[in-house]
Amino acid sequence: MKRIISFILVVLVTTGVMVGTSPELLKNIRLGLDLKGGYEILYEAEPLEAGQQVTKASLVQTAKSLESRANALGTSEPEVTTEGSNRIRLKLAGVTDEAEVRAKMKEPAVLTFRSKAENDKEGEYTKIELRGNEFVENAAKVVFTSLNQPMIDIQVKDKAKFSEITKRLIGQPLAIYLDDQLLSAPTVQQQLTDGSAQISGAYSRDEANQLRDTINLGALPLKLTEKYSQSVGATLGKLSLDQTIKAGLIGSVIILVFMIGLYRIPGIIASFALITHTWLVLAIFYMGEFVLTLPGIAAFILGIGMAVDANIITYERIKEEMRSGKSILSSVKAGSKHSFRTIIDSNITTIIAAAVMFFLGTGAVKGFALVLIFDIVTSIITNIFFSRFLLTLLVRGNVLKKPKYFGVKESEIRAL
Amino acid sequence: MRFNWNFDYVKGSKIAYIFSIILTITGIISILALGLNYAVDFRAGSNVDITVSKAITAEQINPIVNDIGVNEGDVHITTGADRVNVRFSNVLDENQESKFKEEFTKLDASASYEVNTVDPEMAKELERNAIYAVLIASIGIMIYVAIRFEWRFGLAAVIALFHDAFVVISVFSIFRLEVDLTFITAVLTIVGFSINDTIVIFDRIRENLRFAKKTSKADLREVVNRSLAQTMTRSLNTTFTVFAASICLFIFGGESIRMFSLAMVIGTLFGAYSSIYIAAPLWLMLKGKQVEKPKKVAKETN
Numbered sequence: 215m216k217r218i219i220s221f222i223l224v225v226l227v228t229t230g231v232m233v234g235t236s237p238e239l240l241k242n243i244r245l246g247l248d249l250k251g252g253y254e255i256l257y258e259a260e261p262l263e264a265g266q267q268v269t270k271a272s273l274v275q276t277a278k279s280l281e282s283r284a285n286a287l288g289t290s291e292p293e294v295t296t297e298g299s300n301r302i303r304l305k306l307a308g309v310t311d312e313a314e315v316r317a318k319m320k321e322p323a324v325l326t327f328r329s330k331a332e333n334d335k336e337g338e339y340t341k342i343e344l345r346g347n348e349f350v351e352n353a354a355k356v357v358f359t360s361l362n363q364p365m366i367d368i369q370v371k372d373k374a375k376f377s378e379i380t381k382r383l384i385g386q387p388l389a390i391y392l393d394d395q396l397l398s399a400p401t402v403q404q405q406l407t408d409g410s411a412q413i414s415g416a417y418s419r420d421e422a423n424q425l426r427d428t429i430n431l432g433a434l435p436l437k438l439t440e441k442y443s444q445s446v447g448a449t450l451g452k453l454s455l456d457q458t459i460k461a462g463l464i465g466s467v468i469i470l471v472f473m474i475g476l477y478r479i480p481g482i483i484a485s486f487a488l489i490t491h492t493w494l495v496l497a498i499f500y501m502g503e504f505v506l507t508l509p510g511i512a513a514f515i516l517g518i519g520m521a522v523d524a525n526i527i528t529y530e531r532i533k534e535e536m537r538s539g540k541s542i543l544s545s546v547k548a549g550s551k552h553s554f555r556t557i558i559d560s561n562i563t564t565i566i567a568a569a570v571m572f573f574l575g576t577g578a579v580k581g582f583a584l585v586l587i588f589d590i591v592t593s594i595i596t597n598i599f600f601s602r603f604l605l606t607l608l609v610r611g612n613v614l615k616k617p618k619y620f621g622v623k624e625s626e627i628r629a630l
Numbered sequence: 631m632r633f634n635w636n637f638d639y640v641k642g643s644k645i646a647y648i649f650s651i652i653l654t655i656t657g658i659i660s661i662l663a664l665g666l667n668y669a670v671d672f673r674a675g676s677n678v679d680i681t682v683s684k685a686i687t688a689e690q691i692n693p694i695v696n697d698i699g700v701n702e703g704d705v706h707i708t709t710g711a712d713r714v715n716v717r718f719s720n721v722l723d724e725n726q727e728s729k730f731k732e733e734f735t736k737l738d739a740s741a742s743y744e745v746n747t748v749d750p751e752m753a754k755e756l757e758r759n760a761i762y763a764v765l766i767a768s769i770g771i772m773i774y775v776a777i778r779f780e781w782r783f784g785l786a787a788v789i790a791l792f793h794d795a796f797v798v799i800s801v802f803s804i805f806r807l808e809v810d811l812t813f814i815t816a817v818l819t820i821v822g823f824s825i826n827d828t829i830v831i832f833d834r835i836r837e838n839l840r841f842a843k844k845t846s847k848a849d850l851r852e853v854v855n856r857s858l859a860q861t862m863t864r865s866l867n868t869t870f871t872v873f874a875a876s877i878c879l880f881i882f883g884g885e886s887i888r889m890f891s892l893a894m895v896i897g898t899l900f901g902a903y904s905s906i907y908i909a910a911p912l913w914l915m916l917k918g919k920q921v922e923k924p925k926k927v928a929k930e931t932n
Contacts, residue, residue, distance in 0.1 A: 248744075248886065256752070313728045441749040447742030450681045454884035465878030469871045476867065509812055512879055512887050516819060516894065519875035520826070523868040527830065530864040552837075559778055560829040563771050567822035570767040571815065574759050582815045586822070 217611030221604060225486065232493045239493075239500045246507030246581065249455045251448030252307035253315060259300045259436040262345060268300045268436060276436045277302050283318055302438070308448065319438075325349060325368075325429055326391045327411075329383055339389035339399065343379045348372060354429040356422045357412070364422035365414035368429065373409035381405040392429070454508055462515040466492075469522055477529045479619045480605055484525035487601035491521050494592045495585070509582040517589030520564070524597040528553040529620070536622045546609050550602050557598060561590050635862040639906060640851050640914060646907035650793060657800025666803050669810035669889075672757050674750035676722040679885070680714040680734065681742040691716060694733040698726040713885060721747055744886075760814040764795060767818060771825050779836060782916040787828045790909035794824040794900045798893050812890035820897030823872060827865060827905040834861050835910065847918035854914050858906055869902040 247254050259268050259276055277294045284292035284306060293305040306315060328339035350369040357367045370376045380388070380402050389399040390413050398415045417425065470488065474481040495514065499506055506514075532549030540548065568590070571583035608614050617624060670677035688707040691714070695705050700718060708715040722730070727745060734741055748756075768788050775784035795817050802809055834857040843849045876898055880891035 313724060316724055439749075440747070441752040443745070443747045445743065445745045447681070447744060449740075449742035450679070450744050453681060453742075454886060457882060457884040458879070458887065461878045461882035464882055465875040468874045468878065472867075472871065472874070508884060508887055509815055509890065512812075512883065512890055513815075513819070515875050515879055516872065519872035520823065520868075522871050523826070523864075526864050526867045526871070530861075530867070534860070556830050556833040559833055560826040563774060563825040563829055564822035566770040566774060567767040567818055567825070570763050570770060571818050574763040574766065575815075579811065579815055583818075586819070 215611070217607045218613060221607040221611060224604065224607070228486075228490060232490065235497070236493065239496050243496065243499055244503060244505045245451075245455070246505045246510070247305055247307060247444070247451070248446050248508045249451045249506070249511075250307055251446050251451040252305065253446075254306070254442075254444045255304045255316070255319065255440055256297070256442040257302045257304065257438040258441045259302060259438055262437050270296075270299070272436055273300065273302065276438070280304055280319060284315075301441070327379070328389045328391055329379075329386060330389075337396075337399075339387070339391070339396070343383075343388065344370060344376070348375075349429070354426045356419075356426050359414065363414065364417050364419050365412045366417075366422060366426050366429065367410060367412050370409045370411065373407065376409055376411070377405055377407045392425075397425070455511075458508060458511045458515075462511065462518075465515055466518055469518060473522060473525070476621055477525075478621045479608070479614055480525070480529050480532070480601075481621075483601050483604045483608070484522060484529070484597070486604070487525065487596045488518060488522055490600060491589075491592055491596040492518065494596060495588050498588050498592065504584065505581065506585075507581045509579070510585045513582045513585035513589065517586065517593070521589060521593035521597050523560075524553075524557045524593055525601055527557055528598070528602070533620060533622050536617050536620060537626050537628060539628050542614060542617065542620075543609050546605060550606075554598065557594070561594060565590050635859040636855070637859075639855050639858045640911050643907045643911035646903070646911075650797075650904075650908060653797055653800065654793070657796055657803065660800055660803040664803055664806070666799070666809045667806045668753075669808045669813075670717060670746050670748055671811040672748075672753045672809065673719070674748055674753050675720060676718040676727070676748075677746040678716040678718075678722075678730065679744040679746075680716070680738075682712060682714055682738045683740045684738060685709070685711060686714055686737055690737055691734075694730060694737075697733060698722075698729045700726070721749065756811065756814075760817075763814070763818060764821065767821055768792065771821075775829070775832075779832060782913055783832045783836075786909045786912040786916060787825055787832065789912055790828055790904040791821050791824050793904050793908055794820055794897055797900045798897045801896055802893065807892065808889055810889055812887055813893055816890045816893035816897065819894060820901055823898060824901035824904060827868070827901055828909045830864065831857060831861050831905055831910055832913070835913070844921060847914070847922050850914055850917055850921065854910050858910055862906075865902055865906065869898055873898045 257280075259273055261268055261272075273296050277296050280302060281292055281294040284294065284304070291307060293303075295303050297303050304319065325345070326342050327344040329341045329343055330339050331341040334340055348371050350371055353369040355367050356364050358364055383402045384405065385401065387399040387401050390397045398413050400412075400414065413425070466488075470485040473484045473488075477484065492514075495517070498504075528550055531553040532545050535545035535548045536542065565587060568583045568586040572580055572587065575583055614620070617627060686709060688709055691707050691709075692702055695702055695707075695716070700720065700722075704719045706715075706717040706719075708717075716730075722745075727747075731743060734743075768791060771791070772784040772788045775787050798817060798820055799809075801807070802813065835854060838853045838857050838860075842853045844853070873895065876891055876894035879887060880895055883891055
């Protein structure tokens with residue numbers, strides 16, 4: 215009797231926890247761009263100058279700049295990650311003006327100080343003296359002249375170099391370019407030793423602020439080329455989500471009905487363990503703040519089909535033991551014991567495949583592999599240990615007295 | 631209901647070998663002659679998927695394509711009741727893309743777009759990574775199985791696994807089904823599922839082997855047949871549950887995972903088939919060579 219009560223308690227508490235937390239879980243699971251709509255770009259970074267190397271630091275710096283640009287555009291939770299040695303992946307959810315984002319992101323905004331080269335025509339400056347990555351990040355600010363004219367103050371990293379350049383160019387213009395656009399071409403009056411320089415021009419206050427932002431956000435240490443892009447409309451994402459969830463529900467119901475039909479009471483326990491399994495995977499996604507994508511949901515649904523395998527193996531084994539004439543309790547014990555190694559072996563091989571996908575894959579493949587791994591690990595917990603625990607409670611509580619509760623006919627049992 | 635699964639599976643494997651060899655050769659020919667029908671994930675270009683609220687014909691789209699400066703010949707348009715797919719063999723630039731959307735919106739104001747653009751270099755790399763993934767996964771699995779069991783099991787399992795992956799790739803090549811990035815995930819999942827199935831059977835063979843006579847190939851054959859019979863219900867049941875999940879995804883799931891689901895449907899069936907008719911008999915063949923060396927001993931009655 216005690217065991218029956220514990221069984222009922224465990225089931226009720228588990229159900230309670232699942233029912234209580236599910237709405238919160240479902241509401242807060244982070245959905246991928248393919249499910250909620252958005253924009254994803256994969257950039258390949260190249261050094262600004264030929265012969266230079268893309269370093270990890272410069273890549274991270276570029277990613278940070280992209281992130282601040284995205285933030286400046288007001289997109290919610292931009293996700294910027296570096297990949298490999300020279301790639302940056304950018305994910306923006308719920309973007310409405312894609313073209314604007316794209317333009318803003320790609321805008322290299324390379325700030326350069328240039329001097330006149332020998333063959334330059336009048337007003338043309340092509341000899342690059344200083345580049346964007348030689349300015350101190352986020353140091354540009356708007357200052358005002360005595361006439362209350364706004365100008366932009368910037369800082370260079372290498373004071374000595376700047377000092378040398380300004381000394382060399384005294385009396386000559388040092389032009390300031392943003393990309394290929396000439397901002398101003400002041401003439402160097404004296405050697406500048408403190409490492410700061412001013413860009414002045416007939417700017418309005420707003421223009422000055424904008425220019426300051428561009429310089430601050432803009433000085434991308436690397437040149438970016440778009441290698442892959444994906445944009446999904448919000449309506450389309452919602453449609454995919456609904457369709458796939460519907461598919462998952464139908465598939466799950468078929469599997470549950472099948473399990474109960476085949477294994478009766480243990481089948482019901484398996485179904486309960488499967489539901490717990492699904493809830494647990496969702497909970498892991500929620501807690502780990504992982505992003506659920508469309509292939510992820512597919513892996514999730516497939517995982518239900520595969521997770522139930524642990525129960526099928528165990529129950530088949532239990533049935534076998536029963537047919538050989540063992541008592542129900544010893545059949546359950548022997549069946550669980552014998553099936554355990556098989557289940558672990560077969561699951562580890564699948565984990566190997568999933569782990570390879572995770573380490574070699576990118577984007578969606580990675581997400582898929584991650585779900586598959588969680589699926590297998592949680593299925594070991596719920597579909598071996600938890601379901602076995604429940605089944606043992608029932609068997610020891612003397613509820614399952616007849617083999618037919620397991621789907622075994624009396625006539626199949628061999629007499630000892 | 632319980633079936634009596636006791637029959638000579640090893641005998642049936644002869645036909646299975648012939649079937650699989652023919653299938654593999656057909657696959658090789660098809661892949662060499664036709665190649666694979668790569669989706670934009672693996673081919674450079676832009677792919678525009680549009681969910682439309684009313685039927686739109688290719689004739690309505692053609693002028694837009696011309697308008698944005700793309701040759702009609704470089705564009706492949708597929709229209710459906712609520713979905714339109716336009717595939718450009720060249721990468722669309724930003725202006726072309728926004729202009730396309732702008733003009734298309736005139737045809738259907740509530741259209742929703744999914745645009746994928748892949749650079750040629752990137753596409754090649756994705757494909758290469760996919761092949762590496764399958765190879766590395768196979769090696770990993772083979773090592774694990776070799777440690778836990780013995781190398782013969784590992785080898786047989788990996789051959790069966792390659793068979794399954796290859797059959798699915800062949801079917802996609804023969805029927806010109808589109809191979810996209812999700813297809814790779816499907817192939818890897820099939821690899822995982824197929825090996826899972828094989829291991830369960832091998833585990834049982836190993837277990838039965840402990841108490842069995844193993845002096846002749848006939849003894850081993852007995853063990854293989856018995857192990858297959860014992861695991862048959864489980865194999866069929868699990869195949870059914872995974873199959874049920876895949877077919878539901880195929881029928882009801884979103885468009886973008888359709889090819890994934892289809893590959894899974896095919897792969898699930900072949901995964902079960904190869905575990906029974908390819909992997910187990912292959913192991914028998916390898917192991918048989920070992921015991922058979924001295925002289926064939928007649929099968930004893932038990």
